[in-house]
Amino acid sequence: MPSPEPGSGGALLYEKRQGVYPKAVDGPFRRFKWLWMALTLAVYYITPWLRWDRGPYAPDQAVLIDLAHRRFYMFSIEIWPHEFYFVAGLLIMAGIGLFLVTSAVGRAWCGYSCPQTVWTDLFQHVDRLIDGDRNAQIRLQKAPWTAEKIGKRALKWSIYLVISFWTGGAWIMYFADAPTLVREFWTGNAAPIAYSTVAVLTVTTFVLGGFMREQVCIYMCPWPRIQTAMLDEKSLTVTYKDWRGEPRGSVKQARQSSVPLGDCVDCNQCVAVCPTGIDIREGPQIGCITCALCIDACDGVMTQLGRPRGLIDYATLEGCAQEKAGGPPEAIVRTIFRPRTMIYLGVWAAIGAALLFALGVRRHLDISVAKDRNPPFMLMSDGSVRNAYTVKLRNMEGRPRDMVITLVGAPTAVMWSDDMPRSEASRALRRRVGADLAAAVRVYVIAPAGTPAQDITFTLRAQDEKSGVGAEADTHATRFDAPGETS
Amino acid sequence: MANDKRIDDATGVETVGHEWDGIEELNNPLPRWWLWTFYLCIVFAIGYAVVYPAIPLAHSGTKGLWGWSSRGQLANETAAAQAQRAPLIAKLAATPIEKLPDDPALMQAAVSGGRAAFRVNCVQCHGAGAAGVAGLYPNLNDDDWLWGGNLKEIEQTITHGIRQPGDDKTRNSLMPSFGRDSLLTGEQIADVTSYVRSLSGLEKGSASAARGAGLFAANCVACHGTDGKGLRQFGAPNLTDAIWLYGSSRDAIGATLTNAHAGVMPAWTSKLDPVTIKMLAAYVHSLGGGEDFAPAVVASGAPVPAAAPSAEASAHAKP
Ligand code: SF4
Ligand code: SF4
Secondary structure, three states, X not given: OOOOOOOOOOOOOEEOOOOOOOOOOOOHHHHHHHHHHHHHHHHHHHHHHOEOOOOOOOOOEOEEEEOOOOEEEEOXXXXXXXXXXXXXXXXXXXXXXXXXHHHHHOOHHHXXXXXXXXXXXXXXXXXXXXXXXXHHHHHHHHOOOOHHHHHHHHXXXXXHHHXXXXXXXXXXXXXXXXXXHHHHHHOOXXXXXXXXXXXXXXXXXXXXXXXXXXXXXXXXXXXHHHHHHHOOOOOOEEEEOHHHHOOOOOHHHHHHOOOOXXXXXXXXXXXXXXXXXXXXXXXXXXXXXXXXXXXXXXXXXXXXXXOOOOOEEEEXXXXXHHHHOOOOOOOHHHHHOOHHHHHHHHHHHHHHHHHHHHHHXXXXXXXXXXXXXXXXXXXXXXXXXXXEEEEEEEEOOOOOEEEEEEEEOOOOOEEEEOOOOHHHOEOXXXXXXXXXXXXXXXXXXXXXXXOOOEEEEEEEEEOOOEOOOEOOEEEEEEEEOEOOEOO | OHHHOOEOOOOOOEEEEEEEOOEEEEOOOEEHHHHHHHHHHHHHHHHHHHHOOOOEOOOOEOOOOOOOOHHHHHHHHHHHHHHHHHHHHHHHHHOOHHHHHHOHHHHHHHHHHHHHHHHHHOHHHHOOOOOOXXXXXXXXXXXXXXXXXXXXXXXXXXXXXXXXXXXXXXEOOOOOOOOOXXXXXXXXXHHHHHHHXXXXXXXXXXXXXXXXXXXXHHHOHHHHOOOOXXXXXXXXXXXXXXXXXXXXXXXXXXXXXXXXXXXXXOOHHHOOOHHHHHHHHHHHHHOOOOOOOXXXXXXXXXXXXXXXXXXOHHHHOOO
16 A cells, blocks of 8 residues: 655645556465355355255245245245344354454455455456456556557456356345246346346446455455454464565575575565555555465465475464564464364354254244233123234144144133134134245134133144154243233 | 654554544545545435435425425325225225125235224224223224124214214114103112113112113113113113123213213214225224124135135134
8 A cells, every 4th residue: 555755745635546466376375265266156156046845835946035925945944034043143153253263364254255355356367368467467557548458448347247247146046036037037027126136236246346356355344444353463364474584685686795685585476466466575464365375476486496485474473473583383273273263163163053953943833922902801791701812823834734723721711713703612723824824813712701810821733743743832821811900 | 733743653654643542543545436436426416406306495495307205205105005906995895895704815905904994093982902982982892782793784884973963874863861851750760770780680689670670661672672682773782781881880870861872973984985984894893793704714624725825814714
């Protein structure tokens, strides 16, 4: 980040973006990044096309956020709105996972997994494909607008646009049946929100990935600030080992110099490959997304010169101090497995286990009862007392099920519902609830004159006993109000 | 403050000269695209002020080129909602109210619509829970009906109201004010009170009640019936049950005999359309005391349709 000349008086108010033209580089980290990019993009683009058989009543898309019907499907898991705590739990796990990853390996999210990084990386490869490597890119940028430059720019930007469109297009597939949506999309029958979502994501991908790039990381994103606050002296960051590299100078300068020079030959390779255009030798800085490409670049130089690798390397502040004092480099395992990360890991795993447990034992039917409070009870013409309840039944299985609601407590009371005559009132109501549906029933409970107010319970029992397991059941406690006292 | 500016050692950048608990700010230049974004916002704001209502004037404000207004938007949305409901309304209009239970989905829609209309038009007297007000407005949740409790009767009552002059189909009757008009003496009123209370077991039989029985036969049976069970054609309440709109104490009944009550209700036909009235009737009928419930669904034990069209409808399987 160039700054105004110190002491120049009038500071520069606004600064033009300095173009970044990262040079191609090869090395273990670059190869890992290739792999990781392929993986993350594949997950993003392919997931909505995976199928998962859920029977005739539920969609067969493996991962689907069905906003219209308020269901979230993920392979064998189906989440209902009233089970939103699963989603909350996942979000908490994601948060703690971020703490864990950051305290262990620093800004690994920024360097490898962040969509901004992945798409910027992808677009930079497009740059190299069309314009050539770093120097050719710089030359073309400076060149006048000849037919060739216009052609190249048009080609490059169209490729950006296609990628961006695909990115936006893939996003909406998570919210509807993918093959159907594709057909609807191209025949003009998809919902307007589908088109506008694709448009917005296409534009943002095009602008943020194609042009804003490192500006997003440095100026727009809150992540670097949060992550920086979570780093400690034992977190891994990409570090230039200045005690080993300085004073820097080329091989020729070293030969002529009276004092012995450091290992850095000032070849600027680390700067040339940096996707955010910074010089890591200035020390740790917010612009560094720890993508480790400068490690690859410098290691290449060191190998050529026959010097040990790792002049730029992943290191912890503590390890650096230790190394500077002449000690051995700190073992990475020790920095990763330390109490802080273990506590994060423990909490993370505990929440995960709790969610899995909850998922395992959760019922596939549910009864919830809302009692009428206005009026709390009703006196009938024969002196008996009636209470009204709105009873909600949920069938969370992919087939219609018969269920029986039973009244527990108030032994003299009977109930009926608004879809049947009172003369058929009894202590049990049988209902069929459609596959994967909720049903509301207005239930009236009536008890003879003189019945006192008391607690009652509604029990819901499925009529499809599984062998050995017994029928699934759920209960909901509520109140029966009567004259004299109300709850 | 300006004098506190200094060059930061680590970055070589000048500070702005402010310090908060040891935290200083570097005077780095803003990115230029940021400035462009700012200009873009200004352009947008100007455009917005031109096409949307924005600038306040003495009495109103600028209208904006696109002519948008919040009232206009409401009108559009209301029109759209009405258009969406049009088929339902047409179906409701074409269905006689006593046929409503034959179509559970339609009945359900009518009840929902009625619930909304009730909140607007009826809660002022009958209360949000339709429980009425003792001594003034009847409770609509119970199974006691002055003028009839099946769908058709309720619709008729809502349409033409109760004791509405000028509506020849209105529910009408007038109980004599036996005390005020000296039709009965104070003692006779006390006797009739004893008898009436004995009908529903509020009092045991007594000499007074026996005397009251004779007076009742002579003065009251025309409307309340020989057994005191009332006659709906006159809106004469059932005196043998547990429900007393105007109270069941000796004082309350004596007061009614002295100065008769004659509750009124508006004839809603002049304010509401027939479909809304139909929906209101369906809602009131659904509150738990509706009479002549005609079960429309299949007989007990018969299978119910597997794939129900809606969540609500699927609950209509019969026990
Ligand atoms: S300094 Fe190195 S690790 Fe940091 S962003 Fe640049 S290339 Fe990546
Ligand atoms: S790549 Fe290595 S040797 Fe070259 S300038 Fe960077 S730190 Fe120095």
